[in-house]
Amino acid sequence: MRIVVVTNEFPAISETFISNKVMHLIRRGHRLFVICNEKNKALFNALFGKEKRIEVIVLGKPKLFGYILTHPYEGLKTLITKRRDVKKTLFTRFCLYAINRCSPDIIHFEFSALGVFFLDAIPKLKGKKVVSCRGTAEKVKLMEYEDRKTKVAELFNLVDAIHCVSEDMRQTILPYCCGQEKKIFINFPSIDIGLFKRKDSYQPHNPITILSISRLTFQKGYLTGLLTVKKIKEAGIKFRWLIVGDGPQYEELAFHIHEMNLQEEVILAGIKSGNEIIELYHQADIYFLPSVYEGIANAVLEAMSMELPVVCTKSGGMDEVIVHNEDGFLAVVYNEDKLACLLLQLINNFQLRRKMGEAGRQKVVRHFNINSQIDKFEDVYNQLIGMK
Amino acid sequence: MRIGIVVAEFPSYSETFFANKVIGLCERGHDVVVFRSVRNTDKILEDIYRFSNYPNLQIVTLDLRQSVSGIIKTILNYPIAWIKSFDTDLSVIKKKVFDNLCKIYFKKHACEVYHFGYSGLAISYLSLFDSLKGKTMVSCLGTAEKVKPVSELNRIDKLKMLFDKTDSIHCVSSNMAETIKKFGAPVNKMYINRPAIDTGFFSPKNEYKQREKIQILSIGRLVFQKGFLIGILAIQDLKKQFPGFTWKIVGEGPGREELFFHIHNLGLADHVELMGKKTKDDVVEIYSQSDIFFLPSVCEGIANVVLEAMAMHLPVVSSMSGGMDEAITHEVDGILVENYNRSLMTKHLYDLCNNFEKRKRLGAEAKKTIEEKFSLKRYIDVFESEYVKLTGN
Numbered sequence: 001m002r003i004v005v006v007t008n009e010f011p012a013i014s015e016t017f018i019s020n021k022v023m024h025l026i027r028r029g030h031r032l033f034v035i036c037n038e039k040n041k042a043l044f045n046a047l048f049g050k051e052k053r054i055e056v057i058v059l060g061k062p063k064l065f066g067y068i069l070t071h072p073y074e075g076l077k078t079l080i081t082k083r084r085d086v087k088k089t090l091f092t093r094f095c096l097y098a099i100n101r102c103s104p105d106i107i108h109f110e111f112s113a114l115g116v117f118f119l120d121a122i123p124k125l126k127g128k129k130v131v132s133c134r135g136t137a138e139k140v141k142l143m144e145y146e147d148r149k150t151k152v153a154e155l156f157n158l159v160d161a162i163h164c165v166s167e168d169m170r171q172t173i174l175p176y177c178c179g180q181e182k183k184i185f186i187n188f189p190s191i192d193i194g195l196f197k198r199k200d201s202y203q204p205h206n207p208i209t210i211l212s213i214s215r216l217t218f219q220k221g222y223l224t225g226l227l228t229v230k231k232i233k234e235a236g237i238k239f240r241w242l243i244v245g246d247g248p249q250y251e252e253l254a255f256h257i258h259e260m261n262l263q264e265e266v267i268l269a270g271i272k273s274g275n276e277i278i279e280l281y282h283q284a285d286i287y288f289l290p291s292v293y294e295g296i297a298n299a300v301l302e303a304m305s306m307e308l309p310v311v312c313t314k315s316g317g318m319d320e321v322i323v324h325n326e327d328g329f330l331a332v333v334y335n336e337d338k339l340a341c342l343l344l345q346l347i348n349n350f351q352l353r354r355k356m357g358e359a360g361r362q363k364v365v366r367h368f369n370i371n372s373q374i375d376k377f378e379d380v381y382n383q384l385i386g387m388k
Numbered sequence: 389m390r391i392g393i394v395v396a397e398f399p400s401y402s403e404t405f406f407a408n409k410v411i412g413l414c415e416r417g418h419d420v421v422v423f424r425s426v427r428n429t430d431k432i433l434e435d436i437y438r439f440s441n442y443p444n445l446q447i448v449t450l451d452l453r454q455s456v457s458g459i460i461k462t463i464l465n466y467p468i469a470w471i472k473s474f475d476t477d478l479s480v481i482k483k484k485v486f487d488n489l490c491k492i493y494f495k496k497h498a499c500e501v502y503h504f505g506y507s508g509l510a511i512s513y514l515s516l517f518d519s520l521k522g523k524t525m526v527s528c529l530g531t532a533e534k535v536k537p538v539s540e541l542n543r544i545d546k547l548k549m550l551f552d553k554t555d556s557i558h559c560v561s562s563n564m565a566e567t568i569k570k571f572g573a574p575v576n577k578m579y580i581n582r583p584a585i586d587t588g589f590f591s592p593k594n595e596y597k598q599r600e601k602i603q604i605l606s607i608g609r610l611v612f613q614k615g616f617l618i619g620i621l622a623i624q625d626l627k628k629q630f631p632g633f634t635w636k637i638v639g640e641g642p643g644r645e646e647l648f649f650h651i652h653n654l655g656l657a658d659h660v661e662l663m664g665k666k667t668k669d670d671v672v673e674i675y676s677q678s679d680i681f682f683l684p685s686v687c688e689g690i691a692n693v694v695l696e697a698m699a700m701h702l703p704v705v706s707s708m709s710g711g712m713d714e715a716i717t718h719e720v721d722g723i724l725v726e727n728y729n730r731s732l733m734t735k736h737l738y739d740l741c742n743n744f745e746k747r748k749r750l751g752a753e754a755k756k757t758i759e760e761k762f763s764l765k766r767y768i769d770v771f772e773s774e775y776v777k778l779t780g781n
Contacts, residue, residue: 140649218646223617227728251539252612258538259686260728292653334621334654 001030001381004104004127006114010036010056011043013271014215014245017189017298018110019047024374026053033102035059057098067094092120100126106381113137115155116148122158128384129159133169135295135316136219142176149176156180160384165189165295166317185380188320189296190373193365196278196305202354204285207238208347211284211308213277213299216247218292221313224334225290226256226266231340233265237347241266241288244280281306285353286346291315292333301368304328304360309353311342321368327359389775390419392499392522396509398424398447399433401665402609402639405583405692406505407437412768414442421446421497425509432667448493450486466492491519500779501525503558508532510554511546517553523778525556528564530689530710531613537571547571556778560689561711579774582714583692584767587759589668590699592676596751598744602633604737605678605702607671607693610641610662612686615707615728617650619684622733624654629734630741633659635682638674640665675700679747680740685709686727695762698722698754703747705736715762721753
């Protein structure tokens, strides 16, 4: 099958799920084309090396100029017929050209926002179209901007299948589907359980270490998280909380940490590589996700796969992953009292932590394993092109 | 005296204190030159302040992001500044051109004192300090001293250099003075001048009355320093105990999307309204329709909006951020709550929602406090005497 994956940056350090998916599809013998706006060359070489079945196409100015030079007629036609939106029209034609040149069977927009961005080109694309609904675009932007609602509805109308990362996401987008509900399929995120596997048995650390990994954005609820750990400090517990990642909220968080006098306990560790992250999972006792909304947090799946007990908010589809009190703890969003109470329960009980961590690993192995996720995508793609 | 005021945007909606100060100094017969790096062409603001009425006021724009014709003009007028700025790196050229043009503008409009409105802004002009003929003064108002030193490497060193170079340092509160002492600001250069407001303008037209539905008001840029998420969480709990209120938030800023999300995510859309930015006249009207003013900030110098609200006879529930306890005496002319303590905020809001007499009493005391301690007259007096001290006039 010839599959076009449309994404932002590729490969992106914070979106490993896309590079994982691409890699596994290649391994199953498919031909992959990644359309993106930026290529991380170093990471690409590390991940894909000399792999021949993948082509990365960066839709940037150099390519656009190349297109105009090789297609002067298109450029001229646009200039004459579409005086008003020359730039936009030309870009759309250029995208169409770049994608159709791959003669794709499937074109998968990895974010609905990208689908909206390419909206004008979609009707003329060859191949079946799929769009993924993963989080921000559906949870925040749709709530806030009226014109986004009509555009998303139009997008859902134009594509052949709509991928949701959770049942919660399906519920979120239903109001915009207008008769297109049948196109929706749920495919949970997943991880490589061979990669995220402990090297040694789960042991306590001193001081007890709480870990969070994500971009520093408001969605991740770090203010709630800080209010939570402040309570833990007030309870007289010695601990540290490692926050891995960077983002627009860095300044805000650094300020809160200072203002709440948590400099000793909370460490903003910055961006870490894949290997470093696996090492950090080994050094941690508990994984903590104070998010205010999520699709499904991949980092939680990784942590569970690493046998870490997880405390997380009931944001997005997290309660489709975790059964409270069995393979993790769930608390109402924004509720620092409850979160602190659950963290304390784990901090004070090593056996509970270990038991919960083991149950978490079992859950991920059974339900969130990359192979079953790729199976599902392959199935859907096959159905779309009529192979099944 | 000829006084230079260096600011970023001028005039602006959120920094009315600069405009008030400029007008105050002009009215006392000083020549004032405002050096701004961002031109604001908002008609409404121009109509409010009517700067053209002050012949002794000059506004100089140091904005290089203006039109192409503007840039060409500077090339024709000051070719040497451009030639001097030659470099192979475009970003270096930009910085050099800016510096060289600023030097020319500062020289052309020579002042006896140059007062930089923010320490952050002063740092960006630091390389020009030696070329300035007049004395220099820097204001420390909030974020630049409270947030940046925590989040930005080298900021403390830069502040140290700045405090070393400048001749005088204006602190917005004693709390600020304590903060910058830690960064090596010399005590003999510092003085405190707390903000002030126009009590003639911010004055209630009607008596403070009981209304059917309580209206809580906050005004501030939508930035994390204002602690609106803490406020939203406090309001969420208030709603459970006392549903008969609305909370209006006036202001605009980069945090809008985030706040909008929190409000909807917590099911508070019927109780909380993001009003966007408003003009001074609208704001007075909104104050007079409100019952309680709420400031959940996590970082403040001294919040001017609280002073305005107090002048408008409103009881205030404020966090103890920055110098807020220098404006409010707890349970006398307002309520102070520990920073980040949302449950205490809920408790006090609930208490006030249920107690008209207390609201009225606090508001009346607040109005007195402002009239006695936070009038514009005192504010300009202090600046004037500090300028005189510096220049020896």
